[in-house]
Amino acid sequence: MRLVIARCSVDYVGRLTAHLPSAVRLVLVKADGSVSIHADGRAYKPLNWMSPPCVIAEETGVWRVTNRAAEQLVITLEEILHDSSHELGIDPGLRKDGVEAHLQVLLADRPDAIAPGLTLIRREYETGIGPVDLLCRDSDGSTVAVEIKRKGEIDGVEQLTRYLVRLDADPALPHPVRGILAAQSITPQARLLAADRGLGCAVVDYDELRGLEPSIPTLF
Amino acid sequence: MRLVIARCSVDYVGRLTAHLPSAVRLVLVKADGSVSIHADGRAYKPLNWMSPPCVIAEETGVWRVTNRAAEQLVITLEEILHDSSHELGIDPGLRKDGVEAHLQVLLADRPDAIAPGLTLIRREYETGIGPVDLLCRDSDGSTVAVEIKRKGEIDGVEQLTRYLVRLDADPALPHPVRGILAAQSITPQARLLAADRGLGCAVVDYDELRGLEPSIPTLF
DNA sequence: TCATTAATGTCGAAT
DNA sequence: ATTCGACGTTAATGA
Numbered sequence: 285m286r287l288v289i290a291r292c293s294v295d296y297v298g299r300l301t302a303h304l305p306s307a308v309r310l311v312l313v314k315a316d317g318s319v320s321i322h323a324d325g326r327a328y329k330p331l332n333w334m335s336p337p338c339v340i341a342e343e344t345g346v347w348r349v350t351n352r353a354a355e356q357l358v359i360t361l362e363e364i365l366h367d368s369s370h371e372l373g374i375d376p377g378l379r380k381d382g383v384e385a386h387l388q389v390l391l392a393d394r395p396d397a398i399a400p401g402l403t404l405i406r407r408e409y410e411t412g413i414g415p416v417d418l419l420c421r422d423s424d425g426s427t428v429a430v431e432i433k434r435k436g437e438i439d440g441v442e443q444l445t446r447y448l449v450r451l452d453a454d455p456a457l458p459h460p461v462r463g464i465l466a467a468q469s470i471t472p473q474a475r476l477l478a479a480d481r482g483l484g485c486a487v488v489d490y491d492e493l494r495g496l497e498p499s500i501p502t503l504f
Numbered sequence: 505m506r507l508v509i510a511r512c513s514v515d516y517v518g519r520l521t522a523h524l525p526s527a528v529r530l531v532l533v534k535a536d537g538s539v540s541i542h543a544d545g546r547a548y549k550p551l552n553w554m555s556p557p558c559v560i561a562e563e564t565g566v567w568r569v570t571n572r573a574a575e576q577l578v579i580t581l582e583e584i585l586h587d588s589s590h591e592l593g594i595d596p597g598l599r600k601d602g603v604e605a606h607l608q609v610l611l612a613d614r615p616d617a618i619a620p621g622l623t624l625i626r627r628e629y630e631t632g633i634g635p636v637d638l639l640c641r642d643s644d645g646s647t648v649a650v651e652i653k654r655k656g657e658i659d660g661v662e663q664l665t666r667y668l669v670r671l672d673a674d675p676a677l678p679h680p681v682r683g684i685l686a687a688q689s690i691t692p693q694a695r696l697l698a699a700d701r702g703l704g705c706a707v708v709d710y711d712e713l714r715g716l717e718p719s720i721p722t723l724f
Numbered sequence: 725t726c727a728t729t730a731a732t733g734t735c736g737a738a739t
Numbered sequence: 740a741t742t743c744g745a746c747g748t749t750a751a752t753g754a
Contacts, residue, residue, distance in 0.1 A: 285530060285544050287507055289590045299732040300603055305596045310505060312530075315544035323595035324505050324535035327555040328548075329749070331598050333732080335547045355732080370509045370586060375543035376525045378551050380747095385515070385523040408513065408525050415525045519747040549734065555749085575747080604730065634728075634753095654731085657743090663729085691742075 286313040289366035294321055294332050298355025304331055306362060311347075313340070315372070319349050319357060332357060376414040384434045388417050390493040391432060391466060395420050397493060398430055398466045398486045411450040419451075427451070427461040436467030436485065441477045448483075506533040509586035514541055516552050518575030524551055526582060531567075533560070535592070539569050539577060552577060608637050608652050610713040611686060615640050617713060618650055618686045618706045631670040639671075647671070647681040656687030656705065661697045668703075 288311040294304035309331070310322040317338055320330035338351040349357040379385050388407065395402040401423030409419035409429075418430040429451055431444040444463045451461040464484040465474065478485050508531040514524035529551070530542040537558055540550035558571040569577040608627065615622040621643035629639035629649075638650035649671055651664040664683045671681040684704040685694065698705050 285509075285542075287530070289505075289592075296732075301601045302732080303599045305599075307595050308590075308592045309595065310507070310532075310590075310592075312542070312548075314542070314547070316547065318547040320548040322505070322532070322534070323597075324592040325595065327534070327536065327538040327749080328532075328540035328550050328553045329733095330548050331595065333548045335732085335734085366588065366590060368586065368588075370528075370530075372509075372528045372530075372544040375527050375529065375545065375551065377543075379523045379525075380520060385521050388523070410526070516747080522747085547734080553747090555747090600732090603732090659729090693743080 285315060285372050286369045287311075287366065288313070288361075288364060290361045291363040291365070292321075293360045293362070295358045295360075296332050296334075296356070298351075298353070298357075302332060306360075308365065311359060311361075319347075319359075321359070384432060387434065387468075387488070387490060387493070388432050390490075391430070391488065392418060394493060395430070397488055398464060399428070399484070402428060411447045411454075413446060413450060416444075416447045416451065419457075422462070425458065427457050427459070428464060429461055430464050430466050433465065433467040436465050436470030436474045436487075438471075438474055438477060440465050440467065441474050441481065441483060444478075444483060445481055505535060505592050506589045507531075507586065508533070508581075508584060510581045511583040511585070512541075513580045513582070514552050515578045515580075516576070518571075518573070518577075522552060528585065531579060531581075539567075539579075541579070604652060604654050607654065607688075607708070607710060607713075610710070611650070611652060611708065612638060614713065615650070617708055618684060619648070619704070622648060631667045631674075633666060633670060636664075636667045636671070639677075642682070645678065647677050647679070649681055649683045650706075651683070651685050653685065653687040656685050656690030656694045656707075658691070658694050658697060660685050660687065661694050661701065661703065664698075664703060665701055 290311060291306060291308050293306040296302040312320045317336040320333040322330045334349045334351055334357045338349050341348040345361050347359040392404055392407045395404045402420045405419040405421055407418060408415040416429045417432040420428040420430060422428050429447055431440055433440040444465055448461060448463045464486055465478055466486040466488050468490055470485050470487060475485055511526060511528045513526040516522040532540045537556040540553040542550045554569045554571055554577045558569050561568040565581050567579040612624055612627045615624045622640045625639040625641055627638055628635040636649045637652040640648040640650060642648050649667055651660055653660040664685055668681060668683045671677060684706050685698055686706040686708050688710055690705050690707060695705055
């Protein structure tokens with residue numbers, strides 16, 4: 285991700301034509317190739333932009349951004365006030381499912397609702413390919429990775445499997461690491477695949493967990 | 505405008521609840537008070553955001569952003585890799601050309617591009633529930649209502665239908681009143697619904713219309 | 725303030 | 740690759 289603060293003017297020719305007179309703005313270039321030009325207003329929406337996939341031809345003082353449909357964004361840079369690049373890595377992405385996010389909070393508080401004797405080590409334990417929802421310890425002292433879903437389906441089992449490969453190779457953890465898929469409901473297909481892979485399944489009751497909470501839905 | 509690159513996790517509680525696991529991201533704070541959290545993908549759209557007006561309560565390592573509707577964005581900053589602020593000033597803003605309004609102007613000048621023999625009675629003829637884009641007369645002397653869209657879809661047909669009910673009851677007009685949906689492209693569903701309701705469809709070429717204009721605003 | 729409508733809408737799922 | 744509908748739609752406009 286590259287951040288440029290510059291005095292610039294911008295012309296867009298594509299589905300419509302648009303022009304931005306000279307002013308100081310943020311030019312944001314993302315790793316996906318997208319370019320957006322932000323002023324200090326308009327909330328999160330840029331004044332102008334080009335969505336990926338697109339190509340940036342960087343000449344002296346002029347960036348010519350073109351996409352496949354031959355739409356063009358021409359940025360004339362008059363004065364560069366800041367220019368920095370940052371390595372962000374792959375983002376694990378947004379969990380939009382309200383129930384799932386809340387379910388994670390609830391189960392982090394009561395891991396024994398997943399399996400008796402379970403205690404929490406960490407939430408969002410990083411595996412290198414994304415965080416596993418809960419990392420726990422069982423009564424034997426062995427490690428348990430828990431993947432939480434609203435609906436337990438095949439992809440949840442796949443995800444947990446990928447995490448376990450990483451966690452098994454993690455020198456910081458006692459081995460072996462068991463896996464449990466926790467969900468409000470689990471499909472027969474997911475159960476079967478989980479059994480094949482030696483993974484546990486736990487059905488949890490969201491309303492019951494919420495009822496057990498000391499105070500009501502104040503997340504913070 | 506403040507730019508922060510940081511390892512952070514984010515929780516949003518509002519119209520939905522959402523969670524972002526820990527990762528390195530851009531936190532963009534604009535002068536209008538808006539906050540947006542960007543990953544290195546998703547084009548210009550942030551992973552999560554809070555639109556103004558909102559208040560940022562900045563504690564140690566935790567930013568709590570709240571709006572009037574009590575929606576909350578909680579940003580937990582674990583490691584700050586970059587933090588800079590920039591004075592941008594007021595932006596002169598975007599000048600646009602080529603949206604629906606422009607198409608309406610062009611077609612008002614050349615209604616025969618919609619259907620041969622069509623002549624304009626009025627632009628923005630009021631129906632009581634909103635103005636119909638063009639009111640025309642065809643070669644037979646009967647009335648034609650034209651709804652203009654960039655993209656002709658179901659809702660355009662619905663809109664035109666609502667207008668026609670009103671225009672049919674308008675004593676100032678010769679009856680019956682026909683309806684035509686004019687757009688740069690029309691979806692099959694919209695065509696089907698239009699046919700069912702006895703409405704016409706007309707695909708118009710914006711570039712061609714513009715080409716017929718006396719002066720050509722070709723930027724490049 | 726609320727309702728209506730356009731949007732370079734964007735985004736994701738289904739065809 | 741297209742098409743369709745949903746969106747924390749957002750944003751502008753008129754009543």
